[in-house]
Amino acid sequence: MVLAELGGSISRALQQMSNATVIDEKVLNECLNEITRALLQSDVQFKLVRDMQTNIKKIVNLDDLAAGHNKRKIIQQAIFNELCKMLDPGKPSFIPKKGKTSVVMFVGLQGSGKTTTCTKYAYYHQKKGWRPALVCADTFRAGAFDQLKQNATKAKIPFYGSYTESDPVKIAAEGVERFKEENYDLIIVDTSGRHKQEAALFEEMRQVSEATKPDLVIFVMDSSIGQAAFDQAQAFKQSVSVGAVIVTKMDGHAKGGGALSAVAATKSPVIFIGTGEHMDEFEVFDVKPFVSRLLGMGDLSAFMDKIHEVVPMDQQPELLQKLSDGHFTLRIMYEQFQSILKMGPISQVFSMLPGFRAELMPKGHEKESSAKIKRYMTMMDSMTNEELDSTNPKLMNESRMMRIARGSGRLVREVMDMLEEYKRLAKVWSKMKGLKIPKKGDMNALSRNMNAQHMSKVLPPQMLKQIGGMGGLQSLMKQMGSTKDMMGMFGGGD
Numbered sequence: 001m002v003l004a005e006l007g008g009s010i011s012r013a014l015q016q017m018s019n020a021t022v023i024d025e026k027v028l029n030e031c032l033n034e035i036t037r038a039l040l041q042s043d044v045q046f047k048l049v050r051d052m053q054t055n056i057k058k059i060v061n062l063d064d065l066a067a068g069h070n071k072r073k074i075i076q077q078a079i080f081n082e083l084c085k086m087l088d089p090g091k092p093s094f095i096p097k098k099g100k101t102s103v104v105m106f107v108g109l110q111g112s113g114k115t116t117t118c119t120k121y122a123y124y125h126q127k128k129g130w131r132p133a134l135v136c137a138d139t140f141r142a143g144a145f146d147q148l149k150q151n152a153t154k155a156k157i158p159f160y161g162s163y164t165e166s167d168p169v170k171i172a173a174e175g176v177e178r179f180k181e182e183n184y185d186l187i188i189v190d191t192s193g194r195h196k197q198e199a200a201l202f203e204e205m206r207q208v209s210e211a212t213k214p215d216l217v218i219f220v221m222d223s224s225i226g227q228a229a230f231d232q233a234q235a236f237k238q239s240v241s242v243g244a245v246i247v248t249k250m251d252g253h254a255k256g257g258g259a260l261s262a263v264a265a266t267k268s269p270v271i272f273i274g275t276g277e278h279m280d281e282f283e284v285f286d287v288k289p290f291v292s293r294l295l296g297m298g299d300l301s302a303f304m305d306k307i308h309e310v311v312p313m314d315q316q317p318e319l320l321q322k323l324s325d326g327h328f329t330l331r332i333m334y335e336q337f338q339s340i341l342k343m344g345p346i347s348q349v350f351s352m353l354p355g356f357r358a359e360l361m362p363k364g365h366e367k368e369s370s371a372k373i374k375r376y377m378t379m380m381d382s383m384t385n386e387e388l389d390s391t392n393p394k395l396m397n398e399s400r401m402m403r404i405a406r407g408s409g410r411l412v413r414e415v416m417d418m419l420e421e422y423k424r425l426a427k428v429w430s431k432m433k434g435l436k437i438p439k440k441g442d443m444n445a446l447s448r449n450m451n452a453q454h455m456s457k458v459l460p461p462q463m464l465k466q467i468g469g470m471g472g473l474q475s476l477m478k479q480m481g482s483t484k485d486m487m488g489m490f491g492g493g494d
């Protein structure tokens with residue numbers, strides 16, 4: 001069962017329970033059985049699920065709950081807490097410090113996505129101002145060095161490896177030494193992938209660890225590994241001191257439940273998840289928002305992050321300046337479309353909203369909308385700079401429209417549609433006129449200036465409707481009030 005389905009099943013079970021007029025032992029048991037089934041189907045280890053069920057029953061003593069208590073809320077909270085407990089080993093992992101040398105070693109099964117993840121991890125930190133460097137100590141798989149080299153070059157990250165040396169321990173030690181001398185602050189060591197049965201390879205991994213003395217060992221796990229996750233993770237933990245887990249391929253038909261098992265086996269937190277083959281398809285993992293999403297309770301902070309991607313805040317101050325001046329051009333629309341396409345399937349965004357799940361958004365729909373966006377962009381590719389940067393609505397006369405249609409192989413009617421869309425968006429953005437633009441990088445200041453009114457105007461209307469219009473949006477913002485930080489995003493928090 002993939003994660004989206006797991007979330008769906010759990011929230012359905014909770015919904016069914018809340019539909020019951022009286023919540024008694026039987027109703028609670030049915031709900032818990034349903035959730036247990038869903039978790040098992042998602043490859044969470046049996047013992048973990050059983051313990052969870054016992055704990056919830058211990059916490060939720062129906063007899064003790066005074067009449068008038070919201071039993072459903074209490075049960076939902078207990079499930080939420082138990083799932084969080086499963087994913088939270090109770091101690092944070094080592095966090096590398098910028099400017100201070102840290103060595104991070106990656107281990108994992110063959111093909112788990114280790115090499116790809118090393119580069120993603122390096123790239124993520126590089127963007128945040130670290131100076132990462134990569135060492136390829138995988139001499140087992142032919143081509144591993146080439147792969148790392150290729151990825152590293154693409155991300156402009158220095159790398160170390162050898163085509164001739166066959167001793168991974170030697171390469172690792174030399175590479176780490178070299179980069180330490182050169183003052184890199186995040187030295188990442190990629191090791192050969194291995195299976196738990198391969199004792200010799202496990203010994204090699206132990207030796208690499210001894211030679212490089214990593215501050216952190218990250219276990220990389222493919223999310224589709226299933227019930228084997230617990231044993232595999234434990235085998236690694238017994239050889240080297242795993243301190244964190246990264247779960248990869250969460251984008252595919254992943255049975256993410258294995259992640260829960262790996263945390264239990266290694267007693268280490270999941271710190272990132274891989275969501276695609278590309279360098280930037282990599283997300284910080286936070287337990288509470290993740291579980292919240294699973295339970296259909298929404299993940300407001302991720303939702304806000306997505307909004308910030310579409311309405312780029314600190315990255316594009318010039319753009320914001322133009323918008324606040326009321327200059328919405330076709331070129332700006334083009335750039336926004338690019339951001340939307342980058343944002344990923346719209347259903348993913350919906351799954352971040354309270355009460356929504358990815359499965360609620362029909363598949364066909366998202367394809368349709370991104371095809372339309374791409375079509376619009378093709379037409380805009382046939383426009384001149386003058387047309388793209390103009391704010392004069394009269395400029396786009398009939399002959400220009402015909403030329404664009406011809407140039408992009410589309411119908412004049414479609415060009416007109418695209419221009420209509422532009423006009424609609426320009427109107428929306430004109431309402432943002434006067435929005436105070438903070439100094440570069442001060443995203444919170446900008447966010448403080450944004451209230452529900454502003455937000456409602458920049459959200460796609462369809463999404464706004466799904467949230468429940470202005471009222472829904474306001475209550476969504478209120479919900480975020482529990483965290484001071486988040487309140488700051490909307491104003492009134494401090």
Ligand SMILES: Nc1nc2c(ncn2[C@@H]2O[C@H](COP(=O)(O)OP(=O)(O)OP(=O)(O)O)[C@@H](O)[C@H]2O)c(=O)[nH]1
Nearest residue numbers: 110111112113114115116193248249274275276277
């Ligand atoms: N869809 C998807 N594919 C991924 C992700 N991470 C890695 N991959 C792909 O998984 C495959 C294996 O990745 P590698 O990085 O070569 O795996 P590895 O663990 O280093 O392999 P060994 O060196 O043999 O141990 C590659 O095709 C990657 O592009 C992810 O998050 N999502």
